[in-house]
Amino acid sequence: MNLSDVVKEFGLEVKTGSGHLDNEVTGGYVSDLLSDVLAHAEDGVLWVTLHIHQNIVAVASHKGLSGIVLVQGRQPEKDTMAKAEEEGIPIMVTGLSAFELVGRLYKAGIRGAEAH
Amino acid sequence: MALRRIKADLHVHTCLSPCSGLDMSPREVVNAALGKGLDLIGVCDHNSAENVLAVKKAGERNGLMVLGGMEVASSEEAHILVFFDDDDDLLRFQEYIYRNLEGRNDERSFGLQVIADDEDGVTGFCDRMLIAATKLPAEAIVQAARSSKGGSLVVAAHVDRESFSIIGQLGFIPPSLALDGVEVSAKMSAAELRERFPECRNYPVITGSDAHGPEDIGRRFTWFTVEDGTVVEIKKALAGRDNRKAEC
Numbered sequence: 376m377n378l379s380d381v382v383k384e385f386g387l388e389v390k391t392g393s394g395h396l397d398n399e400v401t402g403g404y405v406s407d408l409l410s411d412v413l414a415h416a417e418d419g420v421l422w423v424t425l426h427i428h429q430n431i432v433a434v435a436s437h438k439g440l441s442g443i444v445l446v447q448g449r450q451p452e453k454d455t456m457a458k459a460e461e462e463g464i465p466i467m468v469t470g471l472s473a474f475e476l477v478g479r480l481y482k483a484g485i486r487g488a489e490a491h
Numbered sequence: 492m493a494l495r496r497i498k499a500d501l502h503v504h505t506c507l508s509p510c511s512g513l514d515m516s517p518r519e520v521v522n523a524a525l526g527k528g529l530d531l532i533g534v535c536d537h538n539s540a541e542n543v544l545a546v547k548k549a550g551e552r553n554g555l556m557v558l559g560g561m562e563v564a565s566s567e568e569a570h571i572l573v574f575f576d577d578d579d580d581l582l583r584f585q586e587y588i589y590r591n592l593e594g595r596n597d598e599r600s601f602g603l604q605v606i607a608d609d610e611d612g613v614t615g616f617c618d619r620m621l622i623a624a625t626k627l628p629a630e631a632i633v634q635a636a637r638s639s640k641g642g643s644l645v646v647a648a649h650v651d652r653e654s655f656s657i658i659g660q661l662g663f664i665p666p667s668l669a670l671d672g673v674e675v676s677a678k679m680s681a682a683e684l685r686e687r688f689p690e691c692r693n694y695p696v697i698t699g700s701d702a703h704g705p706e707d708i709g710r711r712f713t714w715f716t717v718e719d720g721t722v723v724e725i726k727k728a729l730a731g732r733d734n735r736k737a738e739c
Contacts, residue, residue: 409568
């Protein structure tokens with residue numbers, strides 16, 4: 376499944392990186408601690424978070440994540456948007472809570488790592 | 492020594508912070524601060540103090556007082572400003588932070604971490620991942636600062652912000668945390684902070700620029716009525732002791 380499938384399936388609003396929606400989604404990761412994502416997220420996963428600070432872009436870029444979904448309708452900060460466009464990192468927004476979105480992603484076949 | 496009123500911005504980064512540019516070199520920082528009429532700055536790069544001595548030296552040459560410190564990220568990702576009068580205390584504290592900070596910097600994603608001398612010569616690059624959080628809970632960071640030989644000044648950074656602030660990350664300020672004060676960001680006034688976060692009424696409030704570029708230095712500042720720009724004096728001002736005062 377690639378990002379554009381996920382965007383269509385779950386009605387996500389694409390805020391940045393619209394030229395990179397062919398990124399393959401290899402799995403999912405949910406966390407609101409950047410250090411945790413730095414330590415544990417794997418290449419290609421879709422990151423679900425409520426974090427809107429621009430550092431999420433640097434973290435996603437460093438880890439090679441396929442994209443970031445902001446939950447509960449949270450809007451990325453202006454600096455975050457600019458940095459994400461510059462780095463080509465797709466940021467999407469859903470009105471759903473993290474729990475609800477992840478449940479639906481899981482049902483659609485997206486998985487997390489089983490153990491670290 | 493007589494009391495005087497000094498204009499201070501205690502939250503200034505240098506080119507060592509991955510999110511700051513090369514234009515935040517020691518001389519540029521000092522010149523920009525003097526240009527804004529500041530008497531005192533606090534140098535606090537993320538999880539490192541490797542440019543403090545250079546800025547101190549450049550400041551001394553040009554008549555700017557400089558407090559040496561760092562902005563430490565706790566394991567909960569709360570940012571805490573820690574300053575020392577004694578450079579050896581600061582360097583020992585830095586060693587403790589480094590022992591608890593994992594990872595190597597990725598310059599492409601996070602930016603350069605430039606170590607400079609007081610003449611703006613580049614002397615090296617810090618290869619630790621300074622953008623990362625330490626393994627240390629906020630409590631441990633404060634305790635370590637307090638165990639230094641000389642005095643330490645500990646302030647919770649930008650507590651009004653949602654991310655990287657003690658209130659944003661922990662929900663409220665743990666009452667056991669021995670803070671000298673809290674810092675309000677450039678986003679709101681001290682009065683608004685006390686209004687929106689009533690728990691901050693229990694702490695002295697300062698404000699600082701959190702400057703990552705020269706143009707931001709001094710955009711926010713605190714007036715201290717003190718004898719000198721030292722940790723010992725600033726602590727007295729925050730506690731309102733001996734006619735010292737802090738106003739912002």
